[in-house]
Amino acid sequence: MDYSDSETGGGPAPPDEFSDEILDQMIEVLSSAGGAWLIAQLHEEPKRFQTLRQDFPKSPSTIDERLGEARKAELVDEEPKYVKKKKYHQLTEKGEVIGDEIERTDLLRIQEEIWRLEQELDEEIDAFRESLVEKQDELNEAFIENVRESHSTDDNADVQ
Structure with a gap:
């Protein structure tokens, strides 16, 4: 739904709305090697790249690719948060919704x-x-x- 034409007066879609383009990107992330795993890991809690790398069954470059794809699909925050100068990757609200679904299903x-x-x-x-x-x-x-x-x-x- 295009909210600029709606009765709400325009602006961005609320977090529970997914455009077709974003849905396609999400599906691509989830179907790629390690995509669902990455979202499930970040759903538990924000994590550092090094922590993901230690637990990930694929290469570090694959983690980096999935993080980039997840950012583009609006599942992971564009800017990681920093705690005591350490960079943590965390899910967006949409990413949390997807994480809940991954947890709920057997995906x-x-x-x-x-x-x-x-x-x-x-x-x-x-x-x-x-x-x-x-x-x-x-x-x-x-x-x-x-x-x-x-x-x-x-x-x-x-x-x-």
Whole structure:
């Protein structure tokens, strides 16, 4: 809803309103590796990057990317708060709403299960690929052996 046209006299949308663009950005954050995890962590309490890094199952650059995306989606405050010269990242009101929903649902557990299954799939594909290479090597060796035998049989026939 565009509040500039509404009876309320204009101004920004209240925190419980999400534009389509922001909703799309939120979904992108939540579906990206570590997005829901990041929001869940900050929902517990504001945290320093170093604390997030210690607990995060992905790379520090991924944390930084998710923080940037979450800021753009208005889930994390643009400016971190400072306490005793230490920088803390915290959720916005919208981020708190999303954090409540993550907590209420099984989104984080499901996402973690998907990551585990993706990792398992990658491992199985790698094992499958290795198995195919081994089979290909075996077939190549058998072919070479057949060619050798065929040539040695031809050579023996020529000698007689």
